[in-house]
Amino acid sequence: xxxxxxxxxxxxxxxxxxxxxxxxxxxxxxxxxxxxxxxxxxxxxxxxxxxxxxxxxxxxxxxxxxxxxxxxxxxxxxxxxx
Amino acid sequence: xxxxxxxxxxxxxxxxxxxxxxxxxxxxxxxxxxxxxxxxxxxxx
Numbered sequence: 001x002x003x004x005x006x007x008x009x010x011x012x013x014x015x016x017x018x019x020x021x022x023x024x025x026x027x028x029x030x031x032x033x034x035x036x037x038x039x040x041x042x043x044x045x046x047x048x049x050x051x052x053x054x055x056x057x058x059x060x061x062x063x064x065x066x067x068x069x070x071x072x073x074x075x076x077x078x079x080x081x082x
Numbered sequence: 083x084x085x086x087x088x089x090x091x092x093x094x095x096x097x098x099x100x101x102x103x104x105x106x107x108x109x110x111x112x113x114x115x116x117x118x119x120x121x122x123x124x125x126x127x
Contacts, residue, residue, distance in 0.1 A: 001116045002105065004097065012100035024105050026097035036093035038085040039119035051085060052118035055092045059111060064085040081114050 004028050004039070005048055038064075054080060092117075 001023045005012070012025040026033075028048070034040035039049045051066040054077060063080055065073065086092060096106040107115070 001118065002107075002110075004117060004119050005122055007122050009098050009100055009102055016100045025100045026105055027099075028095075028097055033093070033095040033097060034119055036095070037117070037119065047121035048119040050118075050120055052116055053086060053092065055107070055110075055115050055117065057112045057114060059092055059107070061086045061088050061090050061092050062114070063088060066085065077116055 002026055004033060006031065006034070006046075052077070 003021075003023060003025045004027075005025070006028055007015075008029070009027045012027060015021070016025055028034050031040045031043045031045060031048075034045075034048050035043065037051070037053055039051050041049075049066070051064065052073070053064050054062040056062045065076070092107060094107050096104050099105045107117075
């Protein structure tokens with residue numbers, strides 16, 4: 001899993017430590033990746049839209065998710081890759 | 083901006099992680115990877 005946000009890497013480090021996250025947290029400071037994936041409408045959007053994208057071993061999009069319930073989301077994704 | 087179409091090639095990227103190390107989508111070639119965008123670290127602030 002790769003988490004992407006616009007927060008500075010120093011904040012991501014603190015957050016990962018605070019909540020015990022071991023996954024990769026990535027900083028998309030210029031929004032270029034968010035723009036490519038539809039998680040931002042413009043380069044000055046303050047916060048990323050909450051979406052996720054499941055990508056297969058061949059680098060192609062398997063499924064996209066938006067407006068999901070965070071608690072149920074993990075189960076939904078696991079069902080899609082199983 | 084629209085979400086990527088199912089079956090389309092996922093846009094490549096390289097971004098720094100929480101340790102300042104660059105991570106690329108290519109690093110995950112050959113496996114499933116879930117990319118999730120979230121508003122900000124620390125929840126609501």
